[in-house]
Every structure is written in structure tokens, then in C-alpha cells.
Amino acid sequence: MMTAPAPLPIAIRRLPHGAGLPLPAYATAGAAGLDVVAAESLLLAPGARHAVATGFALAIPEGYEVQVRPRSGLALKHGVTCLNTPGTIDSDYRGEVKVILANLGDAPFPIAIGDRIAQLVPAVVQRATLVEAEVLDETARGDGGFGSTGVRC
Numbered sequence: 138m139m140t141a142p143a144p145l146p147i148a149i150r151r152l153p154h155g156a157g158l159p160l161p162a163y164a165t166a167g168a169a170g171l172d173v174v175a176a177e178s179l180l181l182a183p184g185a186r187h188a189v190a191t192g193f194a195l196a197i198p199e200g201y202e203v204q205v206r207p208r209s210g211l212a213l214k215h216g217v218t219c220l221n222t223p224g225t226i227d228s229d230y231r232g233e234v235k236v237i238l239a240n241l242g243d244a245p246f247p248i249a250i251g252d253r254i255a256q257l258v259p260a261v262v263q264r265a266t267l268v269e270a271e272v273l274d275e276t277a278r279g280d281g282g283f284g285s286t287g288v289r290c
């Protein structure tokens with residue numbers, strides 16, 4: 138049987154306006170994302186966006202990031218999504234985690250303190266060393282992209 142990778146410990150600090158709110162938590166035993174609740178209330182107008190407070194800060198271990206992802210229910214039912222999905226929380230960021238929500242729907246969307254608005258997924262970061270080259274190796278694709286292989290099979 139495959140064994141699941143051990144959970145990554147991430148230090149979390151409650152900020153004053155996050156007092157009393159639940160910390161990000163998995164909704165089910167197999168959930169991939171830790172659900173995050175809003176630490177402020179607002180009415181998000183159609184077409185508007187807002188960096189929603191969460192009331193906590195993280196210290197992610199070096200070599201990892203945390204992705205901020207939308208919830209599909211909000212996206213499908215209300216057109217509310219993370220504008221910059223997946224949002225990137227850098228390992229050296231110590232400020233408040235914010236969720237940049239956008240309302241792509243056609244009705245104002247109310248957010249109450251404690252509403253689950255997004256989910257956090259930690260990920261390993263593969264950093265790169267760029268090696269400058271005069272010529273790149275040839276491939277069958279070459280510079281074809283952006284739909285060059287068509288739509289149908």
C-alpha cells in the first residue's frame with residue numbers, strides 16, 4: 138500500500154482580528170485543502186475584487202510554498218473565485234495571508250466573518266537556475282503553441 142507523505146508542519150500566528158476564528162482546517166479526512174475563513178465582512182459587488190483578511194500569518198518552511206485556491210462551490214454557484222489563482226504564499230512572507238476574491242457573477246456576494254472563502258494547499262517549490270544559451274534544442278513542437286495542435290482528436 139502507498140503511504141501518504143507526512144503532513145508538513147507550518148507555524149501559524151493568529152492576528153488580533155483573527156481571535157476566536159477557526160484556524161484553517163480540513164473539512165474531511167481526505168480533503169486536499171485547508172479551508173480558510175474570512176476575518177472581515179463585506180459585500181462584494183459584481184465585477185469587484187477585494188483582498189479579504191484571514192486573521193493569520195504563516196511561517197512556511199524554506200523549500201515550500203502555500204497555494205491559495207478557490208472553492209468550487211463559490212465559483213460555480215456565485216461566480217466568486219480567487220482572482221490570482223493559485224495565489225502564492227512565499228516561504229519568507231510573514232504578513233497576513235489574504236484571499237483575493239473576485240465576483241465574476243451578476244449579483245452582489247455577501248461575505249460574513251467565519252465564512253469559508255478559499256483553501257490552502259502546501260507544495261514543494263522547485264527553484265531553477267537559468268542557464269543562458271544561444272541556441273535551444275529542436276523539438277517537434279518548435280514554436281507552435283496557443284492551440285497549434287487543434288481542438289478535436
Ligand SMILES: O=c1ccn([C@H]2C[C@H](O)[C@@H](COP(=O)(O)OP(=O)(O)OP(=O)(O)O)O2)c(=O)[nH]1
Nearest residue numbers: 205221224225226227228230233234235236237
Ligand atoms: O493570494 C495571495 C497572494 C499573495 N499573498 C501574499 C503572500 C505572498 O508571499 C506575497 C507576495 O505575493 P506575490 O509574489 O504573488 O505578489 P507580487 O505582486 O509579486 O508581490 P511581491 O512583489 O511582494 O512579491 O503576498 C497573499 O497573502 N495572498
Ligand SMILES: [Mg+2]
Nearest residue numbers: 225226227230
Ligand atoms: Mg512576488
